[in-house]
Amino acid sequence: MTNTANKIALVTGGSRGLGKDMALQLAKKGFDVILTYQTKSESAQEVVNQIKNSGNKAFAIQLDVANANSFDQFVQTLSTTLKNEFQSETISALVNNAGVGTYATFADTTMEQFDSMVNIHLKGPYFLTQKLLPVIQDGGSIVNISSGLARFSYAGYAAYAIMKAGIESLSRYQAQELGARRIRVNTIAPGAIETDFGGGAIRDNKELNDMVASSTALGRVGLPDDIGSVAAFLCSDESKWINAQRIEVAGGVHI
Numbered sequence: 001m002t003n004t005a006n007k008i009a010l011v012t013g014g015s016r017g018l019g020k021d022m023a024l025q026l027a028k029k030g031f032d033v034i035l036t037y038q039t040k041s042e043s044a045q046e047v048v049n050q051i052k053n054s055g056n057k058a059f060a061i062q063l064d065v066a067n068a069n070s071f072d073q074f075v076q077t078l079s080t081t082l083k084n085e086f087q088s089e090t091i092s093a094l095v096n097n098a099g100v101g102t103y104a105t106f107a108d109t110t111m112e113q114f115d116s117m118v119n120i121h122l123k124g125p126y127f128l129t130q131k132l133l134p135v136i137q138d139g140g141s142i143v144n145i146s147s148g149l150a151r152f153s154y155a156g157y158a159a160y161a162i163m164k165a166g167i168e169s170l171s172r173y174q175a176q177e178l179g180a181r182r183i184r185v186n187t188i189a190p191g192a193i194e195t196d197f198g199g200g201a202i203r204d205n206k207e208l209n210d211m212v213a214s215s216t217a218l219g220r221v222g223l224p225d226d227i228g229s230v231a232a233f234l235c236s237d238e239s240k241w242i243n244a245q246r247i248e249v250a251g252g253v254h255i
Contacts, residue, residue, distance in 0.1 A: 006031060008031065010095070013099060014036060014060070019035065022228040022232065024047070029236050031056065033056065033057075034059050034091070036098065037061075048060050061078060067119075091137065092235075095231055095235065103156045105155060109158065114159050121160070121163035139181075142183060143235060144174075144188075147189055148190065151189065164189070184242065186245045187245070188230055188234070189247065192250075193221065217253070222249070222251060
């Protein structure tokens with residue numbers, strides 16, 4: 001397979017954590033990859049270089065998903081990048097992964113924290129995907145990233161979790177309305193993962209890590225490479241008849 005024939009995937013927040021592994025796993029499946037980063041340009045370039053070293057094309061573009069007013073300019077930059085770097089006008093897969101967490105009890109959550117979660121996790125994916133519709137191929141795939149916290153509850157995550165519940169609903173509406181273009185839309189809901197997300201609490205706090213592991217049927221918390229391969233599968237033709245589904249990738253936590 002020549003690179004010019006490869007399908008192209010766009011992964012937001014692809015410079016670290018889950019997004020990095022998604023980008024690398026997509027490349028393993030033969031995709032060329034465009035990834036976005038907010039501030040970590042060096043980290044993003046390292047991922048790009050890894051993908052290029054594997055024989056695929058890759059490129060990184062700066063994007064702040066919290067700033068919906070920047071999306072028109074981003075789509076212009078993306079279109080130019082597709083033409084110049086990939087000799088293409090479209091992408092075949094979009095993974096809405098970028099995000100950060102916030103920790104505050106319901107009683108203590110500020111409007112600023114709440115609005116930040118809306119902008120990053122709900123408004124961002126909603127309108128970014130809307131702006132990207134002309135660039136996504138008919139028959140393409142969209143993967144939205146939710147969280148196990150949309151199904152089960154831990155104190156302190158209300159603002160974050162209800163945005164993810166909204167994303168799960170959005171995915172079903174997108175699948176319904178984009179079905180005429182044969183665009184599939186699915187949701188991945190990761191459980192607790194050892195990354196720097198949320199300050200690295202799951203990774204670095206042994207008591208918290210052990211508590212989650214003890215609540216999980218497979219007896220451990222998740223690792224980034226538990227998630228990326230699922231995203232790559234949902235972007236590929238191997239999952240061509242999976243649509244409007246929420247797939248929890250959490251090892252069987254709180255069954």
